Amino acid sequence: MNKEKVGRFYDVVWTEYLPEYEASEKHWSLFYDPQEIRAKTVLDAGCGTGIFSVIFARNGAARVTGIDISPGSLGTARGLASRFKLKNAEFRREDMLRLPFKDASFDIVWAWGTVHHTTDPLGAIDGLLRLLKPGGSILLAVYKKTKVTFLHEAVRKTLIRTPRWSWTTLSKAMAFFLAPVVFLFKKREKSRKGEKLEELILDWYFVPIRHHYTPDEIRSHLEGKGLKVEKFLPASGRFDSSSNFIFKARKPARSRR
Ligand SMILES: C[S@@+](CC[C@H](N)C(=O)[O-])C[C@H]1O[C@@H](n2cnc3c(N)ncnc32)[C@H](O)[C@@H]1O
Structure with missing residues (x-):
């Protein structure tokens, strides 16, 4: 029921916010470049209006799957992909906590500002790690816990x-x-x-579910699962925001999970 509330909330507050392409691509390029993603499969977990799915698809990913709980956002995402005439991006309504994909289905998992809106953010991260191929990378933008x-x-x-x-x-x-x-x-x-x-x-x-973490909590969770942190930014800079921190981490080529 909570996730339905989150979906309805994002139908209202995020559907109209189509982030600017250039500004979003600038943030994306801090973590990935066309060479790294060429011919790779990507999961955009909590894709919202699909801006990052479209950026991956336009920069050479083989296939991008954007999932979200908000039908309104997914509608905007589909419209955006067709505006760019993309054949390699699809959007599906799925709950991040119950993703129906097989283990090791994706080379890259991108989850910008999303896991902290689920009822179980660390469980959501574990589910996303399950979907990552050995040697694949995950990007997480997570709300920062501060003194206030x-x-x-x-x-x-x-x-x-x-x-x-x-x-x-x-x-x-x-x-x-x-x-x-x-x-x-x-x-x-x-x-x-x-x-x-x-x-x-x-x-x-007014968002129904939100959790905050310290960077150390997320780092030790990722490292505890055997991932190697490749990049850490203490603030996202996206929307001029300092409320999120970002980790890019890699699953070992031979996974222990
Ligand atoms: C802050 S928006 C971020 C959207 C997009 N990642 C971006 O950066 O533009 C958070 C998104 O997470 C989605 N979300 C929240 N809980 C979810 C869940 N359990 N399963 C799938 N998506 C979820 C919301 O519907 C919303 O679109």
């Missing part, structure tokens, strides 16, 4: 109890009061089309 996370979570847990119909008004009111603070502390790049502060607030404070 508990405050944000207290606000979010209060706000998600309010009726759905009041969310737009509440997020607009919060945007009105928070705008001067945001202006003082952060000049946001507008890389999500039509992004406004109230939409960011909706995304941040």
